[in-house]
């Protein structure tokens with residue numbers, strides 16, 4: 553086989569991780585639960601570099617000067633495959649990169665999946681998780697579809713806890729800004745771990761939030777899930793804010809969107825929302841309410857574009873030759 557193309561989707565955490573247990577292995581300090589979504593995607597083509605030993609990474613058509621984020625993942629995989637030469641990796645995102653839409657998670661998950669097939673490794677999920685986590689702490693969750701837990705308590709166990717078809721919720725993403733973030737999540741969470749007075753209680757409350765969210769997903773209780781997800785998101789934002797220097801990824805447009813979305817909810821529409829390290833607002837709703845919410849948001853001046861999604865599947869190979 554000379555080249556493999558794979559696809560993976562971003563995932564949005566409903567119970568977040570913000571802080572590492574260990575920087576070298578890039579291990580999250582806490583468990584997280586996410587939703588993999590379907591319409592946004594990263595596609596990665598990988599082939600062996602037959603000219604030089606160099607790894608080449610072309611992201612959205614642009615050759616990257618540094619391999620920094622991919623190197624630990626590639627080194628891990630090369631050790632398993634005993635491969636000492638380079639690879640040519642071409643990744644494309646059909647959505648804004650590094651803008652709080654989890655492009656690194658889907659990018660890394662698609663790379664790991666493509667590499668595994670190119671080298672015929674057939675790795676078990678725990679090795680794919682290890683390879684992915686070295687690139688991004690949230691990337692293992694994009695290996696899988698549906699509602700996914702990445703459990704930091706039990707050796708980074710990553711599994712789907714509810715399949716997309718078992719609870720088909722809808723997602724609307726308000727894009728409020730296309731700019732790349734100025735502080736990476738990796739830098740930001742390290743600042744928070746070292747300086748936020750709220751970091752310890754954030755860490756301590758993780759187990760309970762995970763339990764509550766898991767129970768809500770088991771019972772398919774939309775309201776219970778929404779309540780714990782929003783509280784968890786605001787706790788993370790408080791940790792960011794109380795860091796020194798204070799970290800803020802939200803813009804005025806994000807706040808405008810939140811206010812609008814709350815007004816829609818006050819009218820009796822079931823929805824909840826979440827935010828990550830970026831200004832985009834992600835709304836989770838029932839499929840039957842999507843059109844109503846869309847209509848209300850589409851013309852809002854702070855929404856540059858509105859992306860519709862459903863709950864999606866995990867990373868997979870789409871072409872090999």
Ligand code: PMV
Pocket residue numbers: 564565567568569570584656657688689690691737738828829
């Ligand atoms: O590991 P990263 O760099 O993908 O960080 C993810 C951080 C958050 O998106 C804010 C939370 C999460 O659990 O996805």
